Amino acid sequence: MSDDEIRDRALALAWIADPEERLDEVLELASSLAGTTRAHLYLAAGDERRLHLERTYGLSAAAPRGDAEGGAGVALPLPPLELRVAEDEDARIVPTPEGSFFSVPLRGANGLVGTIRVGPIASGKLPRGAEKDLRTAAPQLAVVVAGAHEAATLRRRAGDAEKRVAVGRRLQGSSLETGRFVTLLLRLAVRSTGADGGFVALADEGRLTLRAIAGLEEYTAAALATDLVEIVAETQSAFLRDADAAERLGVRSMLAVPLIAGARVEALLALVDLGGGRLDPASLVLLETLAEHIRLMLGNEQLFDEFVDRYLQTLRGLAESLDARSPATFGHHARVAAIADAVAAELGLSPDARDALRTAALVHDVGLAGVAASPDAYVADIEHPTIGAGMLESLPLAPGVVEAVEGHHEWFDGWGFPRGARGHQLHPLARILALAEFGVEAAGGDSVQPPWSPSRLAEEIRERRGSQFDPEVADAAVRLLDGGRMPDHTNGGGQWST
Amino acid sequence: MEHVTRREGGATIVELSGDVDVGGAQQLRDVLGDALTEGPVVVDLSNVRFIDSAGIGLLVTAHRRAIEQGTTFAIAAPSEGAQRVLSLTRTDRLLVVHPTIEAALGG
Numbered sequence: 001m002s003d004d005e006i007r008d009r010a011l012a013l014a015w016i017a018d019p020e021e022r023l024d025e026v027l028e029l030a031s032s033l034a035g036t037t038r039a040h041l042y043l044a045a046g047d048e049r050r051l052h053l054e055r056t057y058g059l060s061a062a063a064p065r066g067d068a069e070g071g072a073g074v075a076l077p078l079p080p081l082e083l084r085v086a087e088d089e090d091a092r093i094v095p096t097p098e099g100s101f102f103s104v105p106l107r108g109a110n111g112l113v114g115t116i117r118v119g120p121i122a123s124g125k126l127p128r129g130a131e132k133d134l135r136t137a138a139p140q141l142a143v144v145v146a147g148a149h150e151a152a153t154l155r156r157r158a159g160d161a162e163k164r165v166a167v168g169r170r171l172q173g174s175s176l177e178t179g180r181f182v183t184l185l186l187r188l189a190v191r192s193t194g195a196d197g198g199f200v201a202l203a204d205e206g207r208l209t210l211r212a213i214a215g216l217e218e219y220t221a222a223a224l225a226t227d228l229v230e231i232v233a234e235t236q237s238a239f240l241r242d243a244d245a246a247e248r249l250g251v252r253s254m255l256a257v258p259l260i261a262g263a264r265v266e267a268l269l270a271l272v273d274l275g276g277g278r279l280d281p282a283s284l285v286l287l288e289t290l291a292e293h294i295r296l297m298l299g300n301e302q303l304f305d306e307f308v309d310r311y312l313q314t315l316r317g318l319a320e321s322l323d324a325r326s327p328a329t330f331g332h333h334a335r336v337a338a339i340a341d342a343v344a345a346e347l348g349l350s351p352d353a354r355d356a357l358r359t360a361a362l363v364h365d366v367g368l369a370g371v372a373a374s375p376d377a378y379v380a381d382i383e384h385p386t387i388g389a390g391m392l393e394s395l396p397l398a399p400g401v402v403e404a405v406e407g408h409h410e411w412f413d414g415w416g417f418p419r420g421a422r423g424h425q426l427h428p429l430a431r432i433l434a435l436a437e438f439g440v441e442a443a444g445g446d447s448v449q450p451p452w453s454p455s456r457l458a459e460e461i462r463e464r465r466g467s468q469f470d471p472e473v474a475d476a477a478v479r480l481l482d483g484g485r486m487p488d489h490t491n492g493g494g495q496w497s498t
Numbered sequence: 499m500e501h502v503t504r505r506e507g508g509a510t511i512v513e514l515s516g517d518v519d520v521g522g523a524q525q526l527r528d529v530l531g532d533a534l535t536e537g538p539v540v541v542d543l544s545n546v547r548f549i550d551s552a553g554i555g556l557l558v559t560a561h562r563r564a565i566e567q568g569t570t571f572a573i574a575a576p577s578e579g580a581q582r583v584l585s586l587t588r589t590d591r592l593l594v595v596h597p598t599i600e601a602a603l604g605g
Binding site: 098232235241253257281 | 554
């Protein structure tokens with residue numbers, strides 16, 4: 001291999017998305033250039049003179065196989081966990097517990113990044129040309145290692161943030177089980193009265209909507225609830241208005257109990273006997289109690305829904321106030337939401353999916369509030385999608401809302417953050433939100449650069465199609481931009497830059 | 499469900515017994531329809547073990563028809579089970595319910 005080929009091969013490793021995998025490839029390349037079986041990577045952590053063992057390559061292959069040679073219990077020599085190195089340390093052969101190794105310092109723009117050791121070298125020196133090849137590759141490998149190490153550290157930090165969020169979620173989880181409780185109480189009511197099944201339906205201006213079903217086909221419950229039960233609002237009374245229709249549905253006996261809050265029928269608890277069981281009049285006292293429990297639980301659920309709405313409003317307000325901190329970001333969330341919705345519409349997403357995307361878009365950066373005080377702005381930026389998702393994920397929101405917030409800085413090819421998820425690991429809504437975020441954040445204009453014109457934005461999106469952006473999402477956005485149908489991505493200040 | 503009909507104090511007394519539910523709906527509709535052609539009706543629920551929402555629904559229908567016809571329709575002496583269902587379904591607030599036959603006839 002020529003020197004140029006070696007440099008190109010080393011630099012190409014920088015394109016491996018997963019930082020851990022990138023470090024493995026660095027060691028594999030170093031080992032192959034040296035013609036050795038093992039390679040170890042030592043990294044500087046703060047103090048450049050002290051390096052710690054970060055990664056090894058080929059070590060497990062060197063382990064003795066079972067006890068074929070009666071070698072059970074033989075301790076394999078291991079590389080030292082820590083090294084002390086001199087400031088002007090050069091590439092050289094060093095003795096180690098594993099034998100002679102060739103040590104190559106990796107120097108970056110800011111000093112020593114770490115050291116790669118390759119070996120063991122049986123004859124005491126490297127094969128012809130190997131030393132030169134390693135010295136040639138070293139500067140490129142230093143760049144790759146520094147980048148991978150930084151990315152791995154940031155991902156670990158993002159992982160820590162994720163763990164903190166998970167603890168919060170467990171703490172809140174228990175209060176969110178009202179829906180399951182209603183079903184549980186319904187089942188209990190069915191069993192204790194000897195009925196075959198039943199349902200709970202919510203009443204809204206005389207119309208009943210099924211909320212929970214037990215032991216009945218859904219169409220039977222729906223027909224009974226929507227067509228056959230009459231509720232008299234003035235007296236809050238409930239009864240079956242068409243016994244013949246009920247009989248055609250296979251009902252032998254049915255008890256419809258209105259659940260009252262204030263002077264209003266809030267819901268209906270119905271127990272149905274299809275001939276398999278028999279409603280037991282003696283259980284009616286218990287039924288009264290269970291009906292009251294169900295009513296209370298539905299009341300809690302309604303309170304919780306109101307709480308969720310208010311909480312989302314608060315988060316939207318918080319996101320807006322973050323936007324208002326600078327003229328360049330003013331209205332950022334609203335603009336991202338408008339662009340995301342336009343792309344979603346262009347892609348033919350359902351109204352529900354578009355609502356979910358809008359919910360996510362209007363709060364996607366709210367996690368910045370949780371890290372605004374961090375002295376390390378870069379780390380704050382890395383963590384904000386995870387923290388934002390954590391502020392939402394214990395709520396019963398539509399599918400994709402949390403995933404979109406968490407994934408709005410991910411890249412389709414795995415090069416984004418915080419998780420480095422790629423392709424279809426990313427929720428479709430996250431892929432749309434990521435493009436909308438780019439359109440507003442990168443192209444919207446700020447104090448340094450004026451906003452990009454729609455045609456320049458379209459060009460950039462075309463170039464990043466398949467790498468940063470999902471190809472389908474990118475195509476939809478380009479169609480909108482080319483057709484002049486994309487909502488304004490700019491902050492309204494300044495001229496286009498083309 | 500069983501039923502016995504008799505005339506007493508200028509009203510038709512319909513005495514129901516057993517379980518009044520979807521299965522007996524046709525029979526109950528006929529009985530109550532016939533009784534209403536004769537004027538005031540009192541339904542005696544003292545021997546009813548259980549009445550369901552279909553049975554209650556027919557009592558409400560009869561109650562509404564009586565009002566249309568300018569006559570009266572009342573429930574009398576509900577058994578414990580029947581009273582509990584009337585109360586659970588809140589139809590005791592819609593129907594006219596008397597504790598005894600005498601009270602129903604006197605009212």
